[in-house]
Amino acid sequence: MFRCIVLVPSYNSGPLLRSTVSAVLAVWPDVVVVTDGSTDGSERTLDDLLPAHAGLKILHLTQNGGKGQAVLQGALWAMQAGYTHVLTMDADGQHPVQAVPDFISLSCSVPQALVLGVPVFGPEAPLLRIWGRKLSNILIGMETGGAVKDCLFGFRVYPLRLLVGVLQASRYMRGFDFDPEVVVRMVWQGAPVLNKPAMVQYFNAADGGISHFRYVRDNIRLVFMHLRLLFAWLRRACCGKPRLSS
Template sequence: MLHAPESVAASFRPCALIPIYNHKDTITETVHGLRAHGLPVVIVDDGSNDATRAVLRALASKEDAVKLIRLPRNGGKGRALTAGLIAARDAGYTHALQIDADGQHNVGDVPRFLAEGQNDPHALICGHPLYDESVPRARLYGRYVTHVCVWLETLSFTLRDSMCGYRLYPLDATCAEIDRAPLPARMDFDTEVAVRLIWRGVPVRNLPTRVIYPENGLSHFRMLHDNLRISAMHTRLLLGMLPRAPMLLWRKRRRAAWVA
């Protein structure tokens, strides 16, 4: 059983959440970077190999603030995140900072994510990637297709990037959405959960953050299968938007009226 630390303010009790599958060479540095900012860490091992499991056991044995959840077999990033989000909520945390295990994300931005979340605890704080030259061009250009789809699915430009796996979730709303209907098991998780939270009325804040693609980094993105899953997801979400369109447009007009 996980337990939220009593030292954190009662209204804002965040943890970090890391899904991992065979990233044994980068996970230790990522965890140490998060702990340097005082965050308790929940790691969800999505059926990793023996070498990665040994590294994870060592990390969890050294600190009570590092908790390890093991899934019996590899089920996909989305399944691991779902398990971690529910476990974090049940432990009494109010927010979970999702971050990748492969070293792509800048742990130096953790205080900025937490400050945004504390300022607006009901919001989804989404990383808006700032890439350097290490980003594969095909992946970069492919993201714009998803951006356009998401703008149509939400009838807004609120979400700058729905595919970035560096974000702070408000756990009550996120787990309520998980309880309402299961979320995708694999790489389509990040986009679908963001769209469905927007449909739910959760506000979004976009936080620019540096994202790199480490040399010889291990990616589990399967070009054919994951792109097919993402295409099917966008079809499903576009169809789901249609009955919600009047509500989404009404919210948009109301926000415009407030600004005016």
């Protein structure tokens, strides 16, 4: 039986965490929040929501392990709780809460598929972000035969068993390399892809916007990720499917 829960990884998300979770609970009853070693106390802003929302679960990780690690821990809990799918979304309010039911409905109709959000940017979106992701999308498109239209947008629905299997088979995909690499490896494992447009809202610092992306550190991580995937893709082309753990 299809069961989907919204998974929100959070690291020092401040007041945006409560507003995001409250908005999700207004459209979907099942939410798991994974606080990834947060030190700002933002998870405590959710405590009063728990009595009124039986489907809300909060997992606390004592050390910051990265987005991929937070998603893995939330996914493992969700599997044990009987869920079959997770919709992941960021805690910073950029992802479209109103699209949650439509994405889950599409996933229910094709449960073996990845349902990937394709961002629709507003005029407030930084041009550096828009153009910076184009190269990644070109490379990921090549590695997946054009199946993935956007590899960096974290608003998406995953079949849980395949997601957990791919993550547990690799020591990578724990930081900002999670979103692009996991979809490539799931496609290589045979998951079909459904791409669905979704609006993006950017908040600047004055509006409480938060970004933990560090351009030097995390772009270096993404470069090494693309090198791993390109070598695996070449091995796939020349010698058959690459090993999942490569």
